[in-house]
Amino acid sequence: MAQRARHICAACRHQATVTAGTIFHDRHLPLPLLFRAFWQVTSQKYGARALGVQRVLGLGSYETAWSWLHKLRRAMVRPGRDRLSGRVEVDETYVGGLAEGKRGRGAARKALVVIAAQEAGPGIGRIRLARVADATAASLVGFVQQAVAPGSPVHTAGWRSSAALAAAGYRHEFSRLHDQGPEAATKLLPRVHRVAALLKRWLLGTHQGAVAPAHLDYYLDEFTFRFNRRTSASRGKLFYRLVEQAVQVEPAPRASLVGGKNNPHHNPSRSVESKG
Numbered sequence: 076m077a078q079r080a081r082h083i084c085a086a087c088r089h090q091a092t093v094t095a096g097t098i099f100h101d102r103h104l105p106l107p108l109l110f111r112a113f114w115q116v117t118s119q120k121y122g123a124r125a126l127g128v129q130r131v132l133g134l135g136s137y138e139t140a141w142s143w144l145h146k147l148r149r150a151m152v153r154p155g156r157d158r159l160s161g162r163v164e165v166d167e168t169y170v171g172g173l174a175e176g177k178r179g180r181g182a183a184r185k186a187l188v189v190i191a192a193q194e195a196g197p198g199i200g201r202i203r204l205a206r207v208a209d210a211t212a213a214s215l216v217g218f219v220q221q222a223v224a225p226g227s228p229v230h231t232a233g234w235r236s237s238a239a240l241a242a243a244g245y246r247h248e249f250s251r252l253h254d255q256g257p258e259a260a261t262k263l264l265p266r267v268h269r270v271a272a273l274l275k276r277w278l279l280g281t282h283q284g285a286v287a288p289a290h291l292d293y294y295l296d297e298f299t300f301r302f303n304r305r306t307s308a309s310r311g312k313l314f315y316r317l318v319e320q321a322v323q324v325e326p327a328p329r330a331s332l333v334g335g336k337n338n339p340h341h342n343p344s345r346s347v348e349s350k351g
Contacts, residue, residue: 098147098325098327108132112132112144115131121277121281142332150317150321151297154320158223159193159224162194164191164267165190165218165234166232166264166271170275170278170291171186171288186288189214190270191203203222206295216243219245225243227246234247274295274298278294282294300317
């Protein structure tokens with residue numbers, strides 16, 4: 076039974092809107108305007124920044140545009156999505172600001188991101204990305220377990236986690252880097268290093284290197300969403316998929332957006348990385 080655009084439970088008479096329990100819950104903007112925001116995000120090849128969305132939609136505040144962009148990034152991870160399968164390259168890279176690529180000294184200010192890339196012949200299939208605390212076996216194997224289906228061959232270079240990966244049910248293909256020159260990892264794992272280069276270019280280009288470390292996880296989600304749908308010939312299909320996923324994810328009030336995963340309001344049940 077519906078009344079005034081609300082659903083009423085026949086048993087307890089509780090009233091709820093059709094958007095209750097979704098990312099649109101308690102919205103203060105009309106749905107047509109929000110759908111325009113969805114289209115603005117999905118129709119731009121390299122994404123959109125909050126200032127651009129504010130200007131195009133005529134929003135009164137930057138904070139409103141920023142909040143809705145982050146809500147949409149939450150929706151870019153499809154609940155229950157499949158893990159990668161087949162032969163998968165895995166490696167890590169440092170990401171952070173305008174001074175990219177530095178390891179060792181200066182890396183403390185950077186975020187360590189692990190990349191998994193499916194092999195698709197000579198090309199790249201789907202990808203998964205995640206920020207991890209460190210390069211220990213526990214962190215790296217934990218990422219693989221969430222990103223790659225058990226039994227898949229996992230190709231790495233320089234990792235010392237063979238026993239841990241085998242114990243977790245993976246076939247580890249390990250390439251040694253010593254005596255092969257500074258560019259060995261790029262040659263041994265061309266797919267993940269191509270993804271790493273595109274990620275850094277996107278962060279520095281579209282977002283001008285201004286991504287706060289606390290929010291990096293959700294930018295990784297957006298990059299993954301776009302990359303995994305890069306061959307789609309229709310922008311409309313991306314729009315449809317994002318709307319479809321937006322009604323499957325839990326509400327994301329502003330209090331949960333500020334501060335990223337370090338925020339006490341952050342939902343810990345969210346997948347480690349991105350999706351797509």
